[in-house]
Amino acid sequence: MKLAEANQNNILPMSDETTSIVQSVLQVEAEALLQLSRETPPEIAQAIHSIHESTGPLIVAGVGKSGHIARKIASTFRSLGKRAAFLHAAEASHGDLGIIHDDSVVLVLSNSGETTELADLLAYCRQYKIPVISITATKENTLARSSTIAIAHGKVPEACINGLAPTTSTTVALAIGDALAVGFSHLLKSVPEDFRRYHPGGKLGLRLLNVGDLMVAGDRLPIVAPTTPMHDVVITMSSKGLGVALVIDGDKTLGLITDGDMRRNVERLWDSQACDLLSSAKPVSIAKMTTASEALKEMTSRGITCLLVHDRSKKTCGLLHIHDCLRAGVE
Structure with missing residues (x-):
């Protein structure tokens, strides 16, 4: 885009360096997803069946960036017909553990698997025999060892400039969450009418009105x-x-x-x-x-x-x- 055209549309032109950075981020995250698709952990399928077989609400927990991803995953499950709720791991220690039903499955997200705020939640699930599914980097961390089913996606290079901020790892966790939700909907044999029931508003709801x-x-x-x-x-x-x-x-x-x-x-x-x-x-x-x-x-x-x-x-x-x-x- 020429500079004059960019200014006319109130769009700042991208320098070659900025374009290269953007492409690099997208390539790093895309490669991580492709690698995951080539070497899909079998635990994902096990987790789908576990969630499908449970009669209680799915509780999706996390803290920090993982918490934001967990909230979205819970929302996706609700869209597809599974009762689900987000649980902030830090708030779990202050009364919110009561959201977990005896017949729930708890899905916990933590890339490192060593997040201290998870301790009380994992102890509660262990005491009351609540199944725990984890999405984490490796099977050697505390979260994975405390899980009924541990989905370990491997250590992935973060796309940020210092290789520290959760970027690629949260993208991978979100994609796994989508795979769990879509897999669940297939077992549920969801049809468009089911989806419309939970999306009555907006253009999507209008498209599905009968x-x-x-x-x-x-x-x-x-x-x-x-x-x-x-x-x-x-x-x-x-x-x-x-x-x-x-x-x-x-x-x-x-x-x-x-x-x-x-x-x-x-x-x-x-x-x-x-x-x-x-x-x-x-x-x-x-x-x-x-x-x-x-x-x-x-x-x-x-x-x-x-x-x-x-x-x-x-x-x-x-x-x-x-x-x-x-x-x-x-x-």
């Missing part, structure tokens, strides 16, 4: 019989505010009457019944568990404003209007 979340159902449906006079059909449409009427004969759905249908038949409208305005074409219906995004695309491609909604038995259970999708922010 038709059943937005459809009109029950007493809100503008249902009329085939022999209903159009005068009464209009009243029903107006009172429900959807601009359509759903024509149902017993358990059979015959179709929809729209504002457009009425305009096209205005000359005979008041002498007609609901069945007289039905199109011969089969009404378009969509499954209740279809994503709202797919339903919106269906309506847009067909140039229609609403869809019938059916359940697994193919019975009509609702009505989805394009306005409901747009109001919800579905794209």
Whole structure:
């Protein structure tokens, strides 16, 4: 990027030296992850099964930079359906040990494995026979020796200028935490609907909304019989505010009457019944568990404003209007 272009966009230009530093950091951390993928500790798979088999919440503990990584790992597990909580190792000695259930598994992070704040936590787990999984550098440190399952990723070169600040080691620990969480979700056989349950907000939640979340159902449906006079059909449409009427004969759905249908038949409208305005074409219906995004695309491609909604038995259970999708922010 030229200097003029950089200043125009309020971006400071990177010198060759700075660029080299950035590339070096990324290469050091990437190589550590690649090495881990080539020589994956078998204890990771054992830990996944242990977490899956436990019925209590997963407690993820650490202090300092490891504590920050532990907090994120706990959050990821919650996202994927496992009850999990972060425990600050130092606070554990001051009453927070009570967060650990008898059927919990405790996941502890410490690169050195010699963090003094872990002593009371490990003693508590040993006394009450709480399984401990550790993510640490080697199997020779105190944490690893005190663990039921020790995931030792090996000593990795820190990417910082002095080779001291936790950089590469925290990246590796985070990646192992992600592997544990994703592996757990596979054993749990998670599906997108499970993920949406824990992420109802934001664009991700909108992408995972399904038709059943937005459809009109029950007493809100503008249902009329085939022999209903159009005068009464209009009243029903107006009172429900959807601009359509759903024509149902017993358990059979015959179709929809729209504002457009009425305009096209205005000359005979008041002498007609609901069945007289039905199109011969089969009404378009969509499954209740279809994503709202797919339903919106269906309506847009067909140039229609609403869809019938059916359940697994193919019975009509609702009505989805394009306005409901747009109001919800579905794209």
